[in-house]
Amino acid sequence: MKIKTIVVLGGAGFIGSNLINYLIENTDFDVVSISRGNLHLSSDRLTEYCLDITLDNLFTTKINELDILAFINCAGGGNVQESHKQPHKDFYKTTACTADILEYIRVNNLSSKYIQLSSAAVYGNCFEFPISVDTPLKPMSAYGYNNLMAENLVSFYSKVYGVNTAVLRIFSVYGNGLKKQILWDACLKMHQGNNSFFGTGQEVRDFINIDDLVGTIFNSIQFASDNAPVFNCGSGKGTKISELLGYVQEHFDNLPKLKFSGEVKVGDPIGYIADISKSPIEQTIKIDDGIARYVNWFKKEI
Numbered sequence: 158m159k160i161k162t163i164v165v166l167g168g169a170g171f172i173g174s175n176l177i178n179y180l181i182e183n184t185d186f187d188v189v190s191i192s193r194g195n196l197h198l199s200s201d202r203l204t205e206y207c208l209d210i211t212l213d214n215l216f217t218t219k220i221n222e223l224d225i226l227a228f229i230n231c232a233g234g235g236n237v238q239e240s241h242k243q244p245h246k247d248f249y250k251t252t253a254c255t256a257d258i259l260e261y262i263r264v265n266n267l268s269s270k271y272i273q274l275s276s277a278a279v280y281g282n283c284f285e286f287p288i289s290v291d292t293p294l295k296p297m298s299a300y301g302y303n304n305l306m307a308e309n310l311v312s313f314y315s316k317v318y319g320v321n322t323a324v325l326r327i328f329s330v331y332g333n334g335l336k337k338q339i340l341w342d343a344c345l346k347m348h349q350g351n352n353s354f355f356g357t358g359q360e361v362r363d364f365i366n367i368d369d370l371v372g373t374i375f376n377s378i379q380f381a382s383d384n385a386p387v388f389n390c391g392s393g394k395g396t397k398i399s400e401l402l403g404y405v406q407e408h409f410d411n412l413p414k415l416k417f418s419g420e421v422k423v424g425d426p427i428g429y430i431a432d433i434s435k436s437p438i439e440q441t442i443k444i445d446d447g448i449a450r451y452v453n454w455f456k457k458e459i
Contacts, residue, residue: 162187162223163378166210166258167232169194171335172274172327172370176231177203179371189220192232212257220266227270227378230258233307236337237278237300241423244299251300255307259314270381271311271322272374277363277391277429279305279326286395287432290326290387297426308387315385323381325374328391328431331447332367333454340448343402344455347409358399358417361428363391365440366447372439380437391431396444404445408452 163180167173168190180188181200190196191206191214208214210232233251234240240247255273262269278301279294296302314320331340343354365373373390380386399415406412442450 159224160185160187161226162189162220163226164189164191164220164228166191166228166230166254168192168205169196170231170235172330172367172374173231175332175334175367176229176371176374179375184375186226187223189218189223191215191218210254210257212260215257215261225266225269227272227381228258228262228266229272229274229374230255231274233274234300234303237298237425238422240300240303241298244303247299248303248306251303252306252310255310259310259320262320263314263318267318267320269321270378271314271320272377272381273307273311273322273324274374275308275324275326276301276304277326277328277389277431279308280426280429282426283428286428286430287393288389288430289432290389290435298423312385315383319383321381321383322385323377324385324387325377325390326387326431327370328363328365328389328429330365330367330370331451333451335367336458339398339401340405340451341455343405344452347405347412348455348459350412352413353416353418354398354402355418355420355422356398356425357419357421358397358402358415360398360425361395361430362398362401363394363429363431364396364401364444364447365391366442369438369440369442373437376437376439388436389431389433390436390438391429391433392440392444393431393433393438394444395428395430401444401448404448405452408449
């Protein structure tokens with residue numbers, strides 16, 4: 158019997174590469190990665206295509222010959238500030254890419270499941286917590302708008318063409334291997350003895366560790382349907398940025414009290430806390446433990 162395959166779009170990225178490692182180590186599925194980069198992972202169950210994710214390029218692969226359980230879209234833009242500077246580029250990375258994958262499934266693999274990794278940025282600036290999937294969507298950034306348009310495409314292909322889909326709105330993901338965003342920047346600064354940070358410190362985020370997230374992504378495949386369910390992916394707990402940086406500071410010696418500029422970045426909301434009561438969350442790692450792991454990894458990297 159032919160072994161089923163999971164196709165990971167954007168497999169060389171932070172989430173995609175961790176997901177592929179999880180699938181290789183914890184499941185029996187074959188895995189295909191389609192991405193601009195290579196994973197440099199040796200496994201006879203992994204096939205890699207180093208391609209831009211477009212409809213034409215998807216047709217050049219041999220994945221139509223496979224028994225595909227699911228396509229998981231980890232591709233797309235991942236930077237709010239860059240999306241603000243180059244919204245058109247972010248649109249092609251996130252929205253147009255999604256349209257091409259869905260169209261490929263419609264033509265070739267209608268029986269396959271499809272998982273869309275979206276973002277909590279689709280909610281915009283919320284003032285009532287926790288945030289449920291029924292909260293009105295009012296994105297503040299090009300990044301949020303492009304993810305929302307991608308979600309609408311997913312819903313359309315489910316309702317009109319019967320593609321079995323699920324959307325995961327990911328909150329603040331972190332973990333070993335991520336060399337950008339707040340924890341990486343904080344570790345670099347504190348390693349250099351710098352105690353000054355942007356913002357007020359009162360901003361609230363909901364952090365989920367990458368090891369918990371990849372298990373959640375895999376579990377979500379079973380819930381994909383033509384009803385296009387939407388799930389929040391977070392911890393369900395809010396952490397102030399000042400508290401987060403305090404956890405980091407515990408691992409660096411002789412650093413003065415943290416200082417904040419008080420400035421606010423364009424497109425950055427004040428707070429996010431996810432309602433995960435109806436989500437298939439696989440959560441085992443507490444924020445302080447996750448940060449301790451991250452700082453230990455960082456110190457080995459520098």
